Amino acid sequence: MLRLFFAFLAYFAAMTLALSSLAEEKPAESKAGKWDKDFAAMEARDQMSPPPKKGILFVGSSSIRMWDLAKSFPDRLTVNRGFGGSQLIDSVEHFDRLVLPHQPRIVVLYAGDNDIAAKKIPQQVAADFAAFHKKLRAALPETKLIFLSIKPSVARVKLLETQREANELVRKACEQDKLCTFLSVEKPMLDENGQPRSDLFLKDGLHMHNGGYKIWAELLQPLLK
Numbered sequence: 001m002l003r004l005f006f007a008f009l010a011y012f013a014a015m016t017l018a019l020s021s022l023a024e025e026k027p028a029e030s031k032a033g034k035w036d037k038d039f040a041a042m043e044a045r046d047q048m049s050p051p052p053k054k055g056i057l058f059v060g061s062s063s064i065r066m067w068d069l070a071k072s073f074p075d076r077l078t079v080n081r082g083f084g085g086s087q088l089i090d091s092v093e094h095f096d097r098l099v100l101p102h103q104p105r106i107v108v109l110y111a112g113d114n115d116i117a118a119k120k121i122p123q124q125v126a127a128d129f130a131a132f133h134k135k136l137r138a139a140l141p142e143t144k145l146i147f148l149s150i151k152p153s154v155a156r157v158k159l160l161e162t163q164r165e166a167n168e169l170v171r172k173a174c175e176q177d178k179l180c181t182f183l184s185v186e187k188p189m190l191d192e193n194g195q196p197r198s199d200l201f202l203k204d205g206l207h208m209h210n211g212g213y214k215i216w217a218e219l220l221q222p223l224l225k
Helices: 002-025 036-048 088-093 113-117 122-139 157-174 210-223
Strands: 056-060 078-082 106-110 144-148 180-183
Touching (some): 088 122, 106 122, 122 157, 144 157, 144 210, 157 180
Parallel strands (some): 106 144
16 A cells, blocks of 8 residues: 555656646747737837827727728828737737837727637726726826727627627727727628628638728728827
8 A cells, every 4th residue: 555655656746747847848928928029020110210209009909900001091190000919908018018109199999809709708898998098098198099999890790799889888988088089980881781891801801901991091080180
């Protein structure tokens, strides 16, 4: 019996050592460093061609990253700080790196799309928006904030009602601040049957082509004063 006990201890020690070695070989990627390459590339471009300050800063996920702002707003000073796959909380956690260096007069934020797809509830999306808004007000109290509503898309049509719930919570939050605007992009992106317009999207049914961005630009232009 005693021999069995010591054999078990030896086996347990060996397994613990093996698992420890595996963890050392393949450490989990820290959330803090997930976007380092994206930010480093942005900052490298900034060094070569410094972006304007006091301009219009676009922040958010791939719908922002893929937007040709110079084409949509040729008469505006714009800066694109979209990073694909990001969620709202990522713009909150990296606010100092994404927003502060540019001292923008307007921030245009699009996020929440990936959050809902990752099964975050609408209340969490609203809470993350509130956290972004709080940081913005603390650092840049006179800067306008425009939140582009979570878009309806072919790829995520089953999430439309959940997206609407999140949008409504953010809209109500924006009503509490005269410098915050909730801009709904939903209506012109739906067809006569209330379904996402496939003609606005690339083959993946998620990312937009120029037709989608044209709608967004037309809606947004009057607010960029």
